[in-house]
Amino acid sequence: MKRVFSGVQPTGNIHIGNYLGALRQFVELQEENECIYCIVDMHSITVPQDPKELRKHILDVAALYMAVGVDPKKSIIFVQSDVSGHAELSWVLTCCSYTGELSRMTQFKDKSRGKESAPTGLFTYPILMAADILLYDTDIVPVGNDQKQHIEICRDIAIRVNHKYKNTFVVPDGRFLKAGARIMALDDPTSKMSKSAENIHSRISLLDEEGKIKKSIMRSTTDSDGEIRFDLEEKPGVSNLLNIYSAFSGESVDEIVVKYAGCGYGDFKKELATITQEALVPIKKNFNEIRQSEELKNILINGAERANTIAEKTMKRVKDNFGLGF
Numbered sequence: 001m002k003r004v005f006s007g008v009q010p011t012g013n014i015h016i017g018n019y020l021g022a023l024r025q026f027v028e029l030q031e032e033n034e035c036i037y038c039i040v041d042m043h044s045i046t047v048p049q050d051p052k053e054l055r056k057h058i059l060d061v062a063a064l065y066m067a068v069g070v071d072p073k074k075s076i077i078f079v080q081s082d083v084s085g086h087a088e089l090s091w092v093l094t095c096c097s098y099t100g101e102l103s104r105m106t107q108f109k110d111k112s113r114g115k116e117s118a119p120t121g122l123f124t125y126p127i128l129m130a131a132d133i134l135l136y137d138t139d140i141v142p143v144g145n146d147q148k149q150h151i152e153i154c155r156d157i158a159i160r161v162n163h164k165y166k167n168t169f170v171v172p173d174g175r176f177l178k179a180g181a182r183i184m185a186l187d188d189p190t191s192k193m194s195k196s197a198e199n200i201h202s203r204i205s206l207l208d209e210e211g212k213i214k215k216s217i218m219r220s221t222t223d224s225d226g227e228i229r230f231d232l233e234e235k236p237g238v239s240n241l242l243n244i245y246s247a248f249s250g251e252s253v254d255e256i257v258v259k260y261a262g263c264g265y266g267d268f269k270k271e272l273a274t275i276t277q278e279a280l281v282p283i284k285k286n287f288n289e290i291r292q293s294e295e296l297k298n299i300l301i302n303g304a305e306r307a308n309t310i311a312e313k314t315m316k317r318v319k320d321n322f323g324l325g326f
Contacts, residue, residue, distance in 0.1 A: 004029050005138040005172075007038035007080065010057035011049070012195035013205035014064050016276070017183035019283075020247045021144035025175065027069035029142060035075035036136050036307060037065055039300075042080050042087065043128060046121040059291065062300055064206060067286035078303030080132065085311035089131040090124075092318060096161050097127055097153075106149055130154035135311050137170040145182050146192055148174060165321040183244060186220040189236035204276060206283050213280070214273040217241075218266075228260045228268055238265075245272050248279040 006022060008014065014023070029035055039061045044054060058079055065077055080086050102108065105126055112118035121128075129150050133141055134157075141151055151174035158169040185191045185202040193203045201216040208216075221237040230253050232239050246253045260268050290296060319325050 001032070001034045002139040003137060003170075004033045004035040004140045004142060005038070005133050005136045006142050007040035007043075007132060008061055008065075009044045009195075010039050010041055010054060010061045011044045012057070013207055014061065015193055015195060015203040015205045016244065016280075017144070017193035017203070018195075019068060019206055020183055020244075022142055023065070023068050023070075025142040026065070026075070029140070029175075030071060030074045033140065035070075036138075036310075037070055037075055037077050038080050038132060038307075039065075039078070040080045040129075040132065043125065046119055046125055059296060063287050063291040063296060064283075066290050066299075067283050068206075072299045072303065076303045076306045077299060078307045079300055082300070082304035083135075083308045083311050085135050085308070085315050086128065086131055088315060089135050089318065090128045092322065093127050093131050093134070093157055093161075094124060097130075097157055101153060101156070102126060105153070107146075126150050126153050127157075130157050133172050134158055134169045135314050136307070137310070137314060138172045139170060140175050141172050142175040144192075145176050148176065168318060168321050183247075184236065184240045186216055186240070189221055189240040206280055207287065208280070210277045213277050214270075217269050217273040217276065220269065222265050226264055228263065228265070229257055230254075241269070241272055245275060248275050 004026075006026060008018060008022065026035065026037055039058050041054065041058055062077060062079075066072065070077060102123055108118070108123055108125070111122055126149075130153065133154050141147075141154075143151065151172070155171055158171045161168050162171070183193050185193050185197060186204070187197075187199050187202040195203070195205075197203060200212075201219050204213055204216050220241060222241070223235055223237060225235075227235075228238060228242070229235065230239050230242050242253050242256055245251070245256050249256070251259075
């Protein structure tokens with residue numbers, strides 16, 4: 001079996017972009033692979049966090065993993081900071097990477113733009129992500145298209161280390177969404193949907209109430225020509241809504257375009273709101289049951305133990321190959 005690793009930050013409520021871009025893949029992959037899914041809390045502190053809220057969100061994300069269908073009997077679910085190998089390997093990889101390649105990372109440039117200085121953790125974020133992946137001899141990393149650059153640097157570092165110290169790391173492959181299926185912000189379809197955006201109607205979170213879902217979709221940005229067709233360059237707003245509709249309904253974009261030929265945006269948005277609401281009902285129901293369960297923390301403790309067993313083997317190999325310890 002191939003080994004799969006991926007993770008989600010416990011910052012804010014997970015939105016439909018996270019779900020359609022990554023979480024839904026998690027569920028599919030666990031049927032035929034050995035899957036390890038992490039709540040990456042160490043990544044979240046690259047920006048200031050309220051400790052009480054962070055701990056709450058860690059449990060929220062764990063519950064959402066299971067609410068969407070990740071099975072702790074089939075997959076390992078754990079919290080990143082509970083396995084010390086992530087931080088330990090991150091330092092080793094930091095010593096094997098270069099400031100030039102880190103400074104070219106698009107996400108760092110975007111998040112530090114206009115600032116005289118930026119947190120060092122934001123700069124070295126891709127190294128910790130590489131450590132997350134390489135720590136488990138990962139074969140496949142299911143992520144959104146915006147993470148391609150991070151997967152590339154992870155592969156580059158693994159190959160670089162293997163060139164000097166043979167058979168240290170498995171070189172992973174990314175598993176990405178098809179082109180055009182990335183979910184964008186509802187208020188600005190040229191930017192990806194974000195948990196941290198100020199406008200709450202720019203996104204639909206998995207736990208949003210039905211009224212909020214409808215309001216966000218009805219307010220979503222489209223254009224003035226009134227034609228429902230897929231065109232990412234000329235009609236990014238309508239194209240984004242078509243992608244969401246297709247993802248939740250199972251219908252192809254072409255089928256949806258034919259269905260709504262001659263209709264206005266209003267009718268299309270109302271139907272999309274209904275489809276989205278219905279798709280999220282079972283997720284919210286499952287979440288509420290799991291989040292209140294005493295078993296949730298036990299699953300995370302057990303998951304950390306299972307993950308640590310794998311991580312310790314990798315770290316022993318790394319230390320042996322690098323000459324660390326005695």
